[in-house]
Amino acid sequence: MTDGRESLPPGASSGDISHILVPRQEIQRRVEELARQIGHLYEGKELTILAVLTGSLIFLADLIRHLPIKMRISLISASSYPGASTRSSGAPLMGDLPAALAGQHVLILDDILDSGCTMAALREKVQAIGPSTLRTCVLVRKFLPGCPARPEPDFVGFEIPDRFVVGYGLDFDHLYRNLPDICVLRQDGETQ
Ligand code: 5GP
Numbered sequence: 001m002t003d004g005r006e007s008l009p010p011g012a013s014s015g016d017i018s019h020i021l022v023p024r025q026e027i028q029r030r031v032e033e034l035a036r037q038i039g040h041l042y043e044g045k046e047l048t049i050l051a052v053l054t055g056s057l058i059f060l061a062d063l064i065r066h067l068p069i070k071m072r073i074s075l076i077s078a079s080s081y082p083g084a085s086t087r088s089s090g091a092p093l094m095g096d097l098p099a100a101l102a103g104q105h106v107l108i109l110d111d112i113l114d115s116g117c118t119m120a121a122l123r124e125k126v127q128a129i130g131p132s133t134l135r136t137c138v139l140v141r142k143f144l145p146g147c148p149a150r151p152e153p154d155f156v157g158f159e160i161p162d163r164f165v166v167g168y169g170l171d172f173d174h175l176y177r178n179l180p181d182i183c184v185l186r187q188d189g190e191t192q
């Protein structure tokens with residue numbers, strides 16, 4: 001991870017992005033490492049990855065291509081950052097969960113663990129369906145020392161500072177998901 005101000009990724013305008021936080025090469029290395037660990041843990045089993053849309057889309061696509069096991073994909077929508085906001089509403093909206101998760105080895109895959117509300121709510125919903133096993137994986141976890149009651153994911157890609165990030169699937173007001181790196185969004189009043 002780097003805090004250095006590097007050149008901006010394609011698709012980013014310098015007015016919107018402050019700097020690259022996790023460069024693409026580092027993301028790829030870590031995603032491959034996570035896939036190895038997950039593959040090892042579920043060796044000989046069939047895994048169902050329940051991916052939280054839309055932010056985990058690119059993470060999911062990269063991760064599963066390095067997973068050497070039998071697996072299925074299931075998708076669910078959740079949003080705690082409605083519209084052009086960088087503050088969590090604390091009220092994730094979700095679609096229906098597929099009943100087919102009963103008896104399956106389920107791994108919930110999300111982009112970011114922030115307050116932990118989304119993961120806690122989703123975990124509870126999936127648990128109620130009766131999976132055979134249930135684990136969780138997030139690409140990034142925000143460093144929030146004042147938030148000890150957050151759920152502890154089984155797999156974490158990166159620990160990052162408490163800044164609003166975009167890129168590699170993550171958006172601000174539906175923009176910037178296409179940036180290949182994880183970038184810090186420039187805040188109002190922050191100088192260029
Ligand atoms: P939580 O429920 O943990 O507070 O929020 C988790 C959800 O909020 C994540 O799945 C993610 O979609 C969104 N989120 C939290 N922090 C950020 C951030 O820094 N950038 C973006 N783009 N989304 C975030």
Ligand code: MG
Nearest residue numbers: 052055078111
């Ligand atoms: Mg999300």
